[in-house]
Amino acid sequence: MGNRAAIDRITGAKKSQQQLDERAQQRIEDAEFIREAQKGSRAAFDTLVRRYDQPVLRLALHMLGSEQDAQDVHQEAFIKAYRHLNNFRFECSFYTWMYRIVTNLCLDQLRRRKSRREDSSTMIDASGEEHDLLSNISDDRAMANPAKELERKQLAASIAEALDTLTPRERMVFELKHYQGLRLRTIGEMLSTTEETAKNTLFRATRKLRAKLAVVRT
Amino acid sequence: MKCEIAQPKILLYAYGELEDESTPELERHLSECSACQQELRGVQALQDAMSLAPVLEPSPNLVARARVALDEALDAMPARSLGNRIMGTWFGWVGTVRTAPALAALLVGVSFLGGGFAARYQDAHIPRPKTAVILSSAQSGAVASVSGIVQTPDSDLVQVSYNRVVPETIQGTMDDPQIKQLLMLATQNRADNDVRANSVSLLADQCKTGDCGSSSGLDGTAVRKALMVSLRYDKSPAVRMKALEGLQPYVSNDSNVRDAVLETLMNDSNANVRSAAINLLQPVQADSSVREVMHTVSTQDQNPYIRNASRTYLQQVSDIQ
Secondary structure, eight states: OTTTHHHHHTTTTOOHHHHHHHHHHHHHHHHHHHHHTTOOOOHHHHHHHHHHHHHHHHHHHHHOOHHHHHHHHHHHHHHHHHTTTTGOOOOSSSHHHHHHHHHHHHHHHHHHHHHHOTTTTEOTTSSSSSEGGGGGGOOOOHHHHHHHHHHHHHHHHHHHHHHHHHHHHHHHHHHHIIIIIOOHHHHHHHSSSSSHHHHHHHOOOOOHHHTTTTGGGO | OHHHHHHHHHHHHHTTOSSSHHHHHHHHHHHHHHHHHHHHHHHHHHHHTTSSSSSOOOOOHHHHHHHHHHHHHHSSSSOOOHHHHHHHHHHHHHHHHHHOOHHHHHHHHHHHTTTOHHHHHHHHHHOOOOOOOOEOSSOOEEEEEEEEEEEETTTSSSEEEEEOOOOOEEEETTTTTHHHHHHHHHOOOOOOHHHHHHHHHHHHHHHHHSSSSSTSSSOOOHHHHHHHHHHOOOOOOOOOOHHHHHHGGGGTTTTTHHHHHHHHHHHHOOHHHHHHHHHTTGGGGTHHHHHHHHHHHHOOOHHHHHHHHHHHHHHHHHHHH
C-alpha cells in the first residue's frame, strides 16, 4: 500500500530505533528527577515541569481551544502532580502519569462546558477577545483562491461542530489518537481503562464524525 | 478475509494500530475488495479533513506566562512534610528496583547463591561481636572555644566561628576497636578517678586474657602503651595496680613492659604496687637488669616488707643459678 508511509507519518506509529533509545534515556532521567522531587527537591520538580509543560499546554490548548483554559489546566495539573508525587509508583512513565492528570482536568472542563452549552468553535485568547479557531490555519494555496478558502473555512467550521458532538470521553480518545498520535494502549492507561475500551471509543468517535461530516465521505 | 472481519480492522490499520501479523492479510483483501477500499478511503478522508484543525504549538508568550504563574503557585504552597518525603524516599527506592531489572535480578541471584538454608541458619547463629551503637547524641552542646572572628567590611555583620562540645554515648563490646580507642582515651582523663580506674581495669582485663586488641584490628601495643602510661603516671595507686595486672602477660616478652615494671618497683610511691611489681617479675629472674634493680631495692627501699621480698627474690635466683 503506497499510503502506508503517509499513515505512519500522521500517526507517528513507526518509531526509529534512535527515537526509542532517546525515549528510554529520557525515562531513566525522569526517574532520577522524580526521586529527587519526592525527597523534596523543588529544583528537580521544576526540571520535570520544563520537560513536559509544552506538551501539556499543546494538548490542553487543542482540546479546549482557549489559551486561558489551557493555562489553568497546565497550572492545576502540575500542582496536582506536585502534591501527589509520592503516589507515583514508577508503574508507568511520568509522561503517561502527567497526561492522565491533564486529560482528567480537560474532561472535567469539557463536561462543565457541555452542561453550559458553550460554543467551543470560538477561541478566547488571554486578552479575553474571541476569535475564530480556524483563523489560525494558514494555507498559502487557499489564500490565493478565495473560493477555495471559503470552502475550507466552511469545512473547518463543520469539523469543529462535529468534534463538539462527541462525548467528552470520545473527544479525548480521538484527540489522543488522531492529534497526539498516542498508542491505544497508552490511551487506555491514561484514561484508566483498557486498550479494548479505548479502541471501541475510537470506533464510536470516528463513526460519529464521519456521519456528521458526510461531505468527506467518498 | 471476509469484509465483516476486515472492516473494523481498517480504522486500526489507518491509525497504524493493526498488529503486524494481520496487516498482510488485510492488505491482500483491500487489493481485491472495492467495498473495503472505499471504507479505507472514507477513513483517510476523515483523517485529512480533521487535519484542518491542526495541533498548534503553544505560543512562547503562553508558555512563559504559564511557567511564571505555576512558579508563583508552587512558591505559595507549604513545603512538603517530612512524612511525605520519607514516603517519597521509600517509593523512590522501590522505583529504583523496578526500573533496574538488572539490579533486581542480581539481588535475587545473590540471595540464592548465598547458600542453602542450613548454611544460612548456622551463619546466623554464629556469635559475633555487636558493632558499637551511638545511643545518644545531643543536637547541641556547650561552646568549647571560639576559633575565629571575621568582620565583614562595609557592613555591621560579624562572623564568629566556634567549636561545640557535643556529648555522645556509645555502646559496644570490648572487641569493638572504637570502644577500645575510647577507653584508651579515658585512661588520660585527669578529672575523674573512676573513669580512669574503670577504663584501665577493662583494658587490663582484656590484656590478661591475652587479647590486647589484635583481634579487633587494633595494634596490641597501643593498649599496652596506654597501660604503661597509667602505670607510670597515674596518681591513683588502684589504677596503677590495675595497669600492672594488665601488663603481667607481657613482662617476659616485651622489654618495654619489663622496664616500666622495674621503674615502678624503683619509684612507685605505693608499697602495694611495688610489692605487686616484685611478684610480676618472677618469670624474668634471669634478666640482669631485673637483678640489679632487685639488689638496689633490697637495700634502699624504705618499706621492710619490700626489702625482704626483693631479697627473697634474689635468693631464689641465686638458688637456681
